[in-house]
Amino acid sequence: MTLAMDGTALAQFMEREFPQLAADFVIERLAEQGLLLRLRVEDRHLRPGGTVSGPSMFALADCAFYLTILARVGPEALAVTTSCAIDFLRRPEAGRDLLCETRLLKLGRALVVGDALIFSEGDEAAPVARASLTYSRPPRREAAAG
Amino acid sequence: MTLAMDGTALAQFMEREFPQLAADFVIERLAEQGLLLRLRVEDRHLRPGGTVSGPSMFALADCAFYLTILARVGPEALAVTTSCAIDFLRRPEAGRDLLCETRLLKLGRALVVGDALIFSEGDEAAPVARASLTYSRPPRREAAAG
Amino acid sequence: MTLAMDGTALAQFMEREFPQLAADFVIERLAEQGLLLRLRVEDRHLRPGGTVSGPSMFALADCAFYLTILARVGPEALAVTTSCAIDFLRRPEAGRDLLCETRLLKLGRALVVGDALIFSEGDEAAPVARASLTYSRPPRREAAAG
């Protein structure tokens, strides 16, 4: 089992397909069973009080798991999110980037399932959120006729 | 049982506390057991292809349920999201606002639980997403001194 | 749109395929978009204190949604549960049957999504649990060989 795309290929894919998101995220580590993705926290991710908003954490988990799948199956047939269950555990630290670690639990032909743990940089022992995600893969096109 | 805040009070609260979000949302209907919230879909909510992004739908469900609680308990002791489980069912129609209908299932002293159904305007029979949400209410401060 | 199986056919299917469960459940009402299923509460469903156990409520929601799908697609290609998110809202009343009302939100070719509300008989306004369920349908077999 090897990766279909490496970190550079994933970053280039993001810049091309999701230019408005690509600057937010940095892949810190990449392996077959998951990756570590950084959210560069900016003002637009914050709620009053300086804490990262729920939708920004949702987007981080969703993007991290999307890249995890992409790294394995490549860019040709794009999976879509079918569900996400997210628990918010603690308030993120103000002024710190968030890191999201994913774990691929099942890479099926129809469904991909995994989870993600989000924590403030430097505070891995006290996660701020966890999420379970399911993606659906499109049915394979049989035999692209010439 | 009556509402602690009406639609005007909720809108003013949003403008004061979440000015960057307030323009996105319009309360269309408000009752004790839930409300109907409109997301005015703009370019910033879209993914390539013109469909509303997952984080924007998450934000819609979360905001709608937050306002549902606020309408009942008032603004003094703010509840926070502890979990959200969202299923994405269909692609939203491009170029249409989304509507989110909430349903309050339990308004407890510690936890508030409910759900939300999201659909493209005019297409209520084919929801694009559904979400279950839990909010935690802060413990009441016993005995204001004096 | 019509039902592929009526209440009698569903009950016969249950007795044949799941004889150990069939006696627990009674279909009270059946429609295209959902049904109402009764759990005949017996001692084996109870926890100390006389309240219905969590696994029994899970089984009720799961069975109710399974029958909801079966009524629509018929018995030939069996769907399997891929996820269930359940919230426990209140303690069920001791000595009362539970009723579970389902709602079909998406009947796709690959995934079926819906939810369920569980309440003690006679107390519909105070649900004891709610659940979101996803079932996966097996890929259709193309072209039965001649």
Next chain:
Amino acid sequence: MTLAMDGTALAQFMEREFPQLAADFVIERLAEQGLLLRLRVEDRHLRPGGTVSGPSMFALADCAFYLTILARVGPEALAVTTSCAIDFLRRPEAGRDLLCETRLLKLGRALVVGDALIFSEGDEAAPVARASLTYSRPPRREAAAG
């Protein structure tokens, strides 16, 4: 940080409080951040075809996380399940016990959150289910009056 109850104390507690369940489960390993619980698979846990039923896996995850909390906080003030989101990933192997590994992510005063991974004995790399669980702790009774 130490454990409030060890494996022997937990097993005795189960036998006393949940005698009908205690024989199903064996604590294989216990630590501060989680435990490993065995479900001794018997006929009553099976569905036609010999696979462990969904409700039995739900019960395993729920019991394992309950014991995880009990080990930390002791038996005096019992937490109750408020939510469980479970994904079924693969069919369990027939004729094998299931093992459930828990992970405590937040032990708050009001809410306890964690997750659980279930696999067939000897096949840890291919989990059959994963679950996220939230338990609610009752408010502490202030000052038991003399």
